[in-house]
Amino acid sequence: MKLYEYQAKRLFERHGIPVPQGLVTAQAEEVRAFVQHLGTPVVIKAQVHVSGRGRQGGILSASTPHEAFLQAQVLLGTIIAGQRVRQVLVEQFIESEQRIFLALRYDRTKRQPLLAAAIEERRKVISSTRPERILTATIHPLRGLLTYQVHEIASHMELPYDLWQPFVNTVMQLYHFYEACDAEYVELDPLVTTAQHTIVALNGRAIIDDSALPRQTEIAALLLAEPLTAAAQIARDSHLLYVPLQGQVGAIVNGSGAGLALMDMLSHFSKGDVCLTSFIDLQSRETLDNFIQAFHILNAEPTLEAIIVTLFSGRIETGELAYLLTQALSQGQPSVPLILRIEGVGAAEAQAVLRRIRYAHVARTLSEAVWMAHTLLKGRSHVNFD
Structure with a gap:
């Protein structure tokens, strides 16, 4: 579960991580009133689950309360990467001296949590040309993150010594948040140092299990x-x-694992050109109404270009699933290409039922469904699946 920036910051602050003073609101007039109280300059940030929103016009600055009001009006209701901006976060502008990237995630290769850190202005270059320059610390699951590990990172980053203690405190509190809140991923990007020798998290992300x-x-x-x-x-x-x-590509699945597998396979096969716009997990509730609602949700997606339905059943006859799909689609044909795939008990009979849906493409395997989606969206007559 992804948290919005303001939600993550609210939790960070409760765990002792310094964040700017701010207000989240859906009303531009509230932005004006808050800025009159807070003072200027300020930044107004769209609350959407989009990486790099600043490059897409999702972060604006203002030097007067009226300008902040106008900038909030600009952001509210706009669409950034397919997501409508319903709330903005307005915060005091903080001049930074050094920008640091910090992240905590679970390293599945080492089967341990991993802390990663880098100086922000070097991070993009380092990550593509010198990945070994990104500083990392593997965290023992029983001992936890140790102070000396954070000291080593501060030393390698050449952080001023008078900032070591606030930096250590912030990193340790971030780790405590990661553990206490069952986070899958947390990030401070950037964590900045100021001329007043303080450390503040200007932006943050968190994904909770x-x-x-x-x-x-x-x-x-x-x-x-x-x-x-x-x-x-x-x-x-x-x-x-x-x-x-x-x-x-929108997807309807009966199992989150199938949705994640489809997402990875589609992105890998198309080299990132074709990705999921969303997926809906029926969660073992394969009813006619749920199929209808799932198609209704996907058909409303603004970037939708194709739909994949991939179902597996070991509990009920797949012929019954095929019948439910046919009934749901009789309520309205999708306006985009439709790919259907069913596996399980009686799959051959189920596929025969699906082939009667003239506008649908029936795949026998998940790989074939991915290949079909890529072919349909890219308009290529032949794809070498190997």
Whole structure:
């Protein structure tokens, strides 16, 4: 579960990580009033799950309360990478001297958490030409992150010595947040040093393990308080798992693993040219109404160019799934190419039923479904799948 920047910062602050003073709102007039109280200059930031939103016009600055009001009006309601801006975060502008990238994630190769750090102005060059220059520390799952590991990173970054202690405190608190909140990934980008010899997290990201939400009551409350998009509201009401992404292909699956596999295979096969715009996991609730609602959600996606339905069943006859799909599609034909794939008990009979849907393309395997999507979207007559 991805947190918006303001949600992540709210939790960071409660864990002792310094963040700028700010306000999240959906009203431009509230921005003006807050800036009159806070003072200028300020930055106004669109709250969307989009990497690099600043390069897409998602972060604006203002030097007066009225200008902040106008900039908020510009952002609210606009669409950035397929996502509508419903809220903005307005914060005091902080002049930085040094910008640091920090991230914590689980390294599946080493089977341990990993801390990564780099000086921001060098990070993009380093990551592409000298990946070994990104500083890392492997964290023992029992001992946790140790102070000397953070000292080594501070030393290699040539951080001024009077900033070592606040830097160590911030990194240790970030690790405590990562552990306590069941995070899959956390990032401070950038964490800045100032002329006043302080450290502040100007931006932050956090992804929380969905399966941990029942025990993460504070985070669950944040998510429940968040105004939902129409698609997310339909999915919640139907007990469907809706995962919005950034791409061209919508997917309906009955298992999140299938959705993730499809996402990886599609991106890998197309070398990143074709990606999922979203996927909907039926979560073993393969009913006629849920199929109808899933198609309704996908058809409303602004960047949708194709739909893949991939289902597997070991519980019920796949012929029944094929019948439900046929009934759902009789309610309305998608306006984009449709690829259908069913595996499980009686798959041959189910595929025969699906082939009666004249506008649909029936795939026997997930790989074939991926190949079909790429071929249809790229308009190529032949693809060497090897």
